[in-house]
Amino acid sequence: MTRTVDVQDLSYAFGTESLRRSVLVDLNLTLEPGEIVLLTGPSGSGKTTLMALIGALRAVQTGSCVVLGRKLNGASERDRVAIRRQIGFVFQDPHLLGCLTAAQNVAMTLEVDAAGSERDRMRRAVAMLQAVGLADYAGARPDQLSGGQRQRVAIARALVRDPGLVLADEPTAALDRQSGAEITRILCELARQRAASVLIVTHDVRILGIADRVLTMEDGRIRPECPSEKDPPRLPVEGHAT
Amino acid sequence: MSGFAWNAAGLLRKVERRQLLTPSADLVRSPGQIRCGVPQWVRAFRLAWRQLRAEPARLVAAIMGVMFATILVLMQLGFRGALFDTATALPQALQAELFLIHPMTMALFRAEPLPRVRGFQALSVPEVEKAVPIYLAQAFWRNPENGTHRAIQLIGFDAEDGAVKIAGLAPLVPLLKRADTVAFDALGRPEYGNIAGVLARKGTLKVQIGSHEVEVVGPVRLGASFGADGNVVMNETTFRRIIPATRASDASVLALRLKPGADPVRVQAELTRLLPPDVTVLTHAQLVQREHEYWDSATPIGVIFVFCSLLGIVVGMVIVYQILFTDIASHLREYATLKAMGFRNSYLSRVVIGEAVILAGLGFIPGTLGSAVLYRYAASATYLTLDLTGQRCAWVFLMILGMCVSAALLTLRKLRQADPAEVF
Numbered sequence: 001m002t003r004t005v006d007v008q009d010l011s012y013a014f015g016t017e018s019l020r021r022s023v024l025v026d027l028n029l030t031l032e033p034g035e036i037v038l039l040t041g042p043s044g045s046g047k048t049t050l051m052a053l054i055g056a057l058r059a060v061q062t063g064s065c066v067v068l069g070r071k072l073n074g075a076s077e078r079d080r081v082a083i084r085r086q087i088g089f090v091f092q093d094p095h096l097l098g099c100l101t102a103a104q105n106v107a108m109t110l111e112v113d114a115a116g117s118e119r120d121r122m123r124r125a126v127a128m129l130q131a132v133g134l135a136d137y138a139g140a141r142p143d144q145l146s147g148g149q150r151q152r153v154a155i156a157r158a159l160v161r162d163p164g165l166v167l168a169d170e171p172t173a174a175l176d177r178q179s180g181a182e183i184t185r186i187l188c189e190l191a192r193q194r195a196a197s198v199l200i201v202t203h204d205v206r207i208l209g210i211a212d213r214v215l216t217m218e219d220g221r222i223r224p225e226c227p228s229e230k231d232p233p234r235l236p237v238e239g240h241a242t
Numbered sequence: 243m244s245g246f247a248w249n250a251a252g253l254l255r256k257v258e259r260r261q262l263l264t265p266s267a268d269l270v271r272s273p274g275q276i277r278c279g280v281p282q283w284v285r286a287f288r289l290a291w292r293q294l295r296a297e298p299a300r301l302v303a304a305i306m307g308v309m310f311a312t313i314l315v316l317m318q319l320g321f322r323g324a325l326f327d328t329a330t331a332l333p334q335a336l337q338a339e340l341f342l343i344h345p346m347t348m349a350l351f352r353a354e355p356l357p358r359v360r361g362f363q364a365l366s367v368p369e370v371e372k373a374v375p376i377y378l379a380q381a382f383w384r385n386p387e388n389g390t391h392r393a394i395q396l397i398g399f400d401a402e403d404g405a406v407k408i409a410g411l412a413p414l415v416p417l418l419k420r421a422d423t424v425a426f427d428a429l430g431r432p433e434y435g436n437i438a439g440v441l442a443r444k445g446t447l448k449v450q451i452g453s454h455e456v457e458v459v460g461p462v463r464l465g466a467s468f469g470a471d472g473n474v475v476m477n478e479t480t481f482r483r484i485i486p487a488t489r490a491s492d493a494s495v496l497a498l499r500l501k502p503g504a505d506p507v508r509v510q511a512e513l514t515r516l517l518p519p520d521v522t523v524l525t526h527a528q529l530v531q532r533e534h535e536y537w538d539s540a541t542p543i544g545v546i547f548v549f550c551s552l553l554g555i556v557v558g559m560v561i562v563y564q565i566l567f568t569d570i571a572s573h574l575r576e577y578a579t580l581k582a583m584g585f586r587n588s589y590l591s592r593v594v595i596g597e598a599v600i601l602a603g604l605g606f607i608p609g610t611l612g613s614a615v616l617y618r619y620a621a622s623a624t625y626l627t628l629d630l631t632g633q634r635c636a637w638v639f640l641m642i643l644g645m646c647v648s649a650a651l652l653t654l655r656k657l658r659q660a661d662p663a664e665v666f
Contacts (some may be wrong), residue, residue, distance in 0.1 A: 057582060057663040084662075085584035091665050095579040099289075099296035111285055112584045206468075 002069050004165050004197035005031035005054055010063035012049055013176045023049045025220040026063070031127075033164070036188050036198045038208060041217035047201045048169065050217070054199065055081035055167045057088055085112055088158030088196070090168035090187065094150045096142040102129060102153045103138040109157050128156040132186050148179035153189050159194065166191050168200040177206060184210055248332050283596075286589060288595030293569065301604075304565040308605020308642060309612065311558025313640050315551045316630070317615035317620070322547040323634070324626035328467035329537045333396070333530045333627065337407045338374065340364075340513065341529045345522045347494070349536040351395060351469030353378045360521045364496070367512050369504035374405035375493035379479045384450040385435040392433050394451070395470035398481025405497040408475060410462040417459040421427035421479050423434035424451070428461035430472025431625050437461070454484045459645065466625045468543060549652040562601055563649035566594060570656045575665060582662035591654050599651035602643045609642075610635055 012024040023046045030036055052058045053065055056072055059080070065072040070083050096105045107123035108114065116124075121160050129138050134154040142150055151171060157165055168187060172180030184200070184207040191198045202210070208214055216223045294301045332350055342364065344354035361373030377398035382391040399406050401415040415424045428438040440447045447458040451474065464473050482488045500509060507523050509543050513523045524532065538544035570577065577590055610630070618630040 052663045055582070055666075081586060084582060087666075089579070089582050091579065091582075093575070095576045095665065097289075097293075097573075097576050097580075098291040108580070109583055114282060114285075204444055 002033075003030050003066075004033050004035070004068060005199070006064070006066040007050075007054070008064040010046050010050075010053065010060070010065055012027045012046075012053060012058070012061050023220055024053075027220065027222060031165070031197045031199060033197055034192060034195045036191065036210065037200070038211040038214045039058050039199060039201045039217060040203060040208075040214065045079060045217040046220040047217050051167050051169055051199070054165075055089065065173040085161070086163055086165070087152060088161065088163035088166040090151070090154050090158045090166065092170040092173050093153035094142075094157075096150055096153060096157075098142050101139050101141055102134060102145065102156075103151075105142070105153055105218055106156045106160050113161075120205045122162055125156070128160040129153070131159075131190060132156045137141045146179075148175050148183060151175065151179075151183050152186065155183065155190070159190050159196070162196070164196055166196050168198065168202075168236070170201055170203070172202065172204045172207060180204060181206060244559035255641060257612045268640050279299060282589065283592060287600070290593045291600055293573070293593065294597055295507075296313040297569070300565055300569065302486075304562060304601045305605045307561025307565070307607070308601050308646065309560055309609040310561075311554045311645060312606050312609025312638065312642055313613050313616065314554030314557070315641060316610065316634070317616060318547045318551040318554065319634055319638065320613070320617055320620070320630065321626070322544065322551075324621075324624075324628050325468050325537055325543060325547070326534050327627055327629075328652035329467050329469060330530045330533050331465050332378075332395075332473075333526075333533050335406055335408050336376070336495070336497055336526070336529070337405055337499075339500040339504070340370075340498040341524050341526065341527060342496035342498065342513075342517070342521045343372075343494075343524065343529070345520070346378060348540055349469060349533055350378055350495065350503065351380070351467070353494035355489070356496065356521050357495060358491050358493045358496070360517055361496040361498070363517060364498055366514055367516065369509045370498050370513075371501045372403065372405075372499040374400065374403045374499065375478065376405065376476055376495040376497055377478060377488060377555035378494035379481070379485050379488065381452040381484055383434055383472065383474070386437075386440075386447065386449050386514070387434065390433070392431075392471065394430070395473045396451070396481060396484060397473055397475045398478050399475075400478060401469040401475075403484060405499070406475075408462045408464050410460070411475065414460040414462070418475070418477050421477070422454070422456045422483065423459045423473040424449075424456045425460050425462045426458045427464045427466075427473035427475070429463050429465040429625065431466055434472050451460075456480060456484070463540065465627060468537065471625075508621050555641060557643045558605075558642070559649045562598060562646050563652055565601070566597060566650055566653045567656055569597065570594065570653055570660075574656075574660050577657060578660040578662045578665045581660060582665055587654075587658060590657055594653060594657060595647060595650045599643065600644040602639075605646075606639050606642050610638075 007027060007029040010024055010027045011087055013020050013022045015021055023138065027050065039050070041047055049058070053060055053072070054067055055073070056067065060072045072080065072083065074084070097108065100108065103122060103125045106128055107121045110121040110124060126138050129135055132155055134149060134152050134156070137145060137149060144155065154178050166187070171187065172183055173181060188198060188210050329349070342360050344356040347353045358375050361375060362372050364370050379396045380393050381396055383394040384391050397406070399413060401418050410423060417423055418425060426437045437447065437458060441458060441461055448455055449458055456476070462475055466472060469579060482490065500506060510523050510525060517523065580590065614630050617630050619627045620626070
């Protein structure tokens with residue numbers, strides 16, 4: 001079975017010449033279909049940059065990055081856009097369009113490919129909102145929803161196209177404990193139903209238990225990390241440190 | 243998760259990506275039966291409308307800006323049109339195929355005298371049937387009601403020759419044969435007095451033009467212009483009595499009537515060759531155009547109107563640009579998120595352009611309605627004819643649309659700054 005994500009010797013740096021700063025250093029990472037992986041680490045460790053590269057939001061500089069069977073190395077902007085359409089994104093702030101209802105925000109994702117009729121897109125959007133428990137809020141605007149509800153809409157938006165990969169960046173950072181746990185549970189359950197891989201960047205130790213693997217990044221490299229709350233025992237190393 | 247949500251999710255997984263459920267049953271459509279969605283432009287415009295509607299205060303400000311630009315441009319074009327319509331009313335009223343004027347006559351309200359003998363010389367060309375002298379000058383009209391004086395345009399000609407066609411003149415032709423009789427332009431400014439009202443009551447009226455008393459025998463309709471606030475029409479004899487300095491050997495314009503079937507262009511060339519350089523031979527269209535060009539370029543009036551129109555466009559464009567720029571800036575992260583989801587810059591550009599097009603329409607309509615009201619007011623205040631024609635509205639709409647779209651194009655650079663990688 002093709003891996004969802006296959007990153008080999010990936011390096012990335014910002015700036016040039018004397019201002020050049022390496023953010024990722026010979027990083028290796030794999031994600032299997034349906035796998036849920038948490039990525040943690042201190043600020044500045046390169047988590048966001050890694051997510052941006054895997055999500056085809058930045059161009060790969062050196063190394064290899066294959067996502068959903070498509071090579072990102074040397075990919076044109078057009079190719080990267082095409083790959084992004086197969087990925088679901090959940091950001092810390094959902095950035096929902098305030099002028100649209102929850103259902104319309106979810107249906108927007110389906111407008112990218114313009115597949116199906118208007119009615120079908122709305123029907124799928126409403127069904128997805130039902131799946132995240134917001135059936136009664138399909139007609140509500142973002143300013144009428146709580147933070148947790150907006151994040152659920154974001155999850156529905158990310159999953160409505162049945163993506164093969166979901167990238168979530170701190171999806172629970174702005175939520176209370178109960179909401180955060182609920183959000184993560186919904187995300188992972190729905191992703192598992194769709195056999196989608198999920199890569200979550202988080203500092204929230206409360207959700208470590210839902211993952212198949214927990215990876216820790218530091219100084220642009222990956223180390224494994226145990227999902228226990230106190231004095232976590234060391235887990236087998238995932239990834240290769242060079 | 244509730245059982246319902248699990249079942250819903252499971253149901254969705256069972257449906258093939260390209261097969262959709264009908265609303266009433268579990269029937270599955272084949273891919274060939276999939277209907278195409280709404281065209282991308284329409285979807286972009288729909289999102290544009292929703293974006294605009296979500297910020298009512300900003301939408302109103304933008305509409306006001308476009309409305310202001312529309313009104314300013316329509317008013318300037320209206321005055322400009324009135325300028326040219328009224329300025330060319332007299333040459334338009336002249337009924338002849340060719341005209342002789344002094345080369346230094348740039349506008350008829352300030353005509354230089356030319357030798358009347360040139361008309362006789364023109365008759366030597368076989369195609370020329372008649373040469374009719376027309377006399378133009380300005381004198382002071384004394385208001386019979388309050389005694390105030392105001393300059394007025396005098397038009398002297400033999401009305402029976404038919405060289406001048408003015409509305410209302412025909413029934414007065416026999417009366418104007420008498421010396422010291424005039425017809426008053428009822429479309430002139432009211433400062434000349436309620437002449438039309440007195441004529442309606444009494445039939446005639448004695449007035450003073452210059453130092454000469456004349457009898458007003460009836461009204462005609464020609465209209466005020468930028469060169470003359472009013473007009474009086476009279477025969478040649480009356481004209482020379484009012485303006486004694488006028489020599490019978492001089493005329494302001496010589497109207498040449500050609501024989502039926504004659505080619506005006508060929509006769510014009512013949513006369514230009516034949517006559518000395520102290521006279522210019524023009525066709526009717528050229529005479530009108532000469533008047534038009536005088537007001538357009540020889541005076542600052544035409545430039546002022548164009549300048550004010552452009553100013554209106556620039557102001558409107560700045561307002562629309564500011565609104566769209568603020569809209570993009572305040573939704574930058576949302577647009578970046580859409581890019582992350584796979585929307586291209588082209589789609590988002592369509593949304594912004596869609597907003598501009600919608601603003602153009604929403605601002606143009608009240609702007610045109612407001613202009614219609616202002617046209618009426620301006621016409622009554624200036625006694626100029628301001629026409630809000632369909633053609634003018636169409637051109638102005640295109641200008642406004644271009645203005646709004648140009649503003650949108652300038653904001654696209656900001657839109658491209660929406661970096662999806664920065665959303666993380």
